[in-house]
Amino acid sequence: MDGTVVKVNPATGGARAAIRVADLTFGYTRRTVLHGVSFTLEGGAVGLLGPNGSGKTTLLRCLLGQVPLQAGRVEVAGFDMARQARRARARLGWMPERGGVIPGMSGVGLVAYLGELAGMPARDAMQRAHEVLHYVGLADERYRMCEDYSQGMKQRLKLAQALVHDPAWLFLDEPTSGLDPRGRAAILELIADLAGNKGLGVVLSTHLLADVEAVCREILVLREGRLLARQEVDGKARQPRQVFEVEGFGDEAAFLAGLEQLGAEVTRDNRLQLVTLDLARLDGGEAVGGDGFDPAAGTGAILEVAAATGFALRRLRRRPVTLAEEFYTLVEG
Amino acid sequence: MPVYERGYTHWRPSGLKALPAWLVIARRGVTGPLKRRRILLLVLLAWIPAIVKGGIIYFRLKAGNLTDLLGAGWASIGPDGFLSFLEGQRFFVFVLLAVTGAGLIATDRREGGLTLYFSRPLSLVDYLAGKAGSVLFFYLLITLLPVYVLCLEAYLIAPGATGLTMLLAIPARATFYCLLSGVSITLVLLAFSSLGKRSIFVMVWWAIMITGTEALAAIGGGLGSRGMQALNFLGQYHNLGSLVFGTAPRIDVPAPVSLVMVLVWTALALAVLRRQVRPVEVVS
Structure with a gap:
């Protein structure tokens, strides 16, 4: 523990900075999951598509610096993730597919706690927690214990904790998983607003094509750990x-x-x-x-x-x- | 009204100072349990021996019976008395740490909390220091803090009789011993916590570790086997305490052997924690 307090976003919070991935190779134990993946993202909402086991979540974890890179280079928001992952994470928001709700805390308590862990002063974190919970539509339920939330509320709570420190990039792993149609539409509406109007970069990993069509302007397609294609969603295909x-x-x-x-x-x-x-x-x-x-x-x-x-x-x-x-x-x- | 019209604004830092991540985690690990009545009750119960000892010190000092007080025994104010007092706290240490520490990492693993923690700018050391800090707080709350209070009481009631021993020597020895044993015991408990996903199973393993090894040591003592006595988990710490406080060994095992055992447990615990605490679980 070095006791370093990482200063997060300056007043320009949310300002975009590119993601650059070059020849990224990564594997768990003996199995290689990502093979020489390269791409650059400038901002906006980007869909990460691929069948189950194609390496989507692993790629997101590499972008977050949660796993040590084996080969290649990943640069996120101006930080080299091999050396500066901790500093970079102060500018990144992560919404995991599974779990992500720590029991024994109220909604606002959890979001403020994670804000503090992102380097925010306690008072700022609490104030921001109220704001983002209001934004995601949990204002009335913010004092309830997290474990009592419904699935839809948990998804909103996870989005709120990813937003509390005002990240430049949001990494969302199956954000509409387990939601009913209305809940799904609300979450997608929030994501589209964040990417389109609030200046946040969003990487949306999903296998639901309709979610990507609703929110993203372009997609990255992964298959067996290889980047198969990158193209725009609006029909301007890039295929030969x-x-x-x-x-x-x-x-x-x-x-x-x-x-x-x-x-x-x-x-x-x-x-x-x-x-x-x-x-x-x-x-x-x-x-x-x-x-x-x-x-x-x-x-x-x-x-x-x-x-x-x-x-x-x-x-x-x-x-x-x-x-x-x-x-x-x-x-x- | 569309949800997004409720507004999202970028954060503008207030300029206040942020706490280090490990301290935020430790604070949460302390304040959470302290809101539970049964834990408060447990802490109060753990202080009863100190209150009793404090009463004995008071009346004996008032009666001027210093010879008894400076001798050996649980109620004395010499090094042996305080080491005996710390030994006597082992039941409360066992229970309180189990209740407050067993779920610290296990719950994070079960609920997918680790991935949230490590999506923030904190390192493994920050995380472990925060978790260990909260367990250590409860450990020191029922061991070192009572020793300080008792030393202060003795010094205030009879400063001339207790002198620098009560003012410096015993508090310093107790601090060294409690920090050494506290950090090691805490890491072992956290290692158990990181191996499970349910607090109850961690508590069971913790109970087996404490009472099982003590039972083995008792059997070993009956058979005259030093090897089995060396397995006594808490016994090694108390034996090490005899080295720190300069008293007779607590068990029939040389103090350096106890030191080696404590170091081995601590190293093993760190190795387990390093392996188990990761943002990503690899299932091979």
Whole structure:
């Protein structure tokens, strides 16, 4: 014990700072859980998706500095987690999936206690505890003992303790686990507000795709400890293979032959031609900055073929892909 | 009204000084049990021997019977008397520490509290120091504090008769002994607590450790076996106390052997705590 009191957020509390992970490898005993994971997060809400056992919670624990890194580098909020994990944790909030409620304390007592452990003075911690419990909707129940809380109230309490010291980043592990639809919607509403309006970075680990769609602007997909994909939730897919819906009239045979020269695969869906293009093979297919692929390159290529073959297009658009479709496509390979 | 409209504001520090994390944990470990009546009652009961001893000291000093007081025995005000008094507190030490300390880590492990603690900027040493601090508080509350009070009483009633022995020597020896034994016993109890997830099981193991080893030692004493006497858990601390207070050994085991046993238990306890107290439980 060095008796050091870690000073937490200055008045700029909540200011964003990036998370940078490079070649992170980690394992328990003989089993490697994460294999060379690399990514950078600048802020906002990011979903961490993956099947059970894919390494989501382990990745969050690495970001929190709760486990010693074996290889690679993790930098969170400007702190190197191999050397400065303790200092970094003063700026991080953690909402665990299991447990996380210490019995024998009232709701406000628990939140204030954890605030003090985060380096807050006792008076500040108590005042903040009241504020965040009010924010998460537990103002009326704050003096009840934690062990008497319902599952929904416990989830809110866990969110409150993660917020009490005003972290820059929130790491949420299955925050809607065990909640009824109304409770789930309320928690998601709070998370969206924190990420969207209050300037907190949020990493949301879950296997519920609907939660991610409701809150996050982009997702990281993990499978067997490897980062499989990173893409935006709003439909701007970053995958190289993308499907375009085409409808038109004219010399269809010439048009299809032209598409074949692009390496496209074409199938028919009623009146629509479904053209699957590999954007990696197209000029300008890769997005600027090398961050994924640009669907505009695909539509541009199809337009050129149509113009060259005299095929009049009535409809051309990239087929919207649901997050669930993308996720299962990615995870199932 | 949407939930978020209730507002969230960023924290603006007041500039007040924050307590170190270990002290926050220790404070919670002390104030929590002190709110329970049965623990307060237990503490009061643990003070009864001190009150009785205090009464005896008072009347004997008033009667001027210093020869009896300075001799050996539980009621004396010499080193042997205070070591005997500390030995006599072992039942209360056993019960009070079991009640206040058994669940300290076990409950955190059962309820997933460790992951919360270690999501804060505190180290393993902070955590253990905080937990140990609260157990040590209760230990010292019924051992060292009564010794201080009794020494003060004796010194105030008959300063000329007790002199520097009562003012410095015995309090210093008692402080050294109580801190040494207290830290070691506390770490052993916390190690037990870290091995279980339910307080009741920890208490059972603690009882077996205390009474079981004492029974073994008694059997060993009957058979003349020093080896079995060396297993007596609390006996080793009292034997070590005889070295500190400069009195006759308490059991038929050399004091250096007792010191080695105490160090071994302490080292084992630290090794167990280091292995068991982690934010992440690895199930292989």
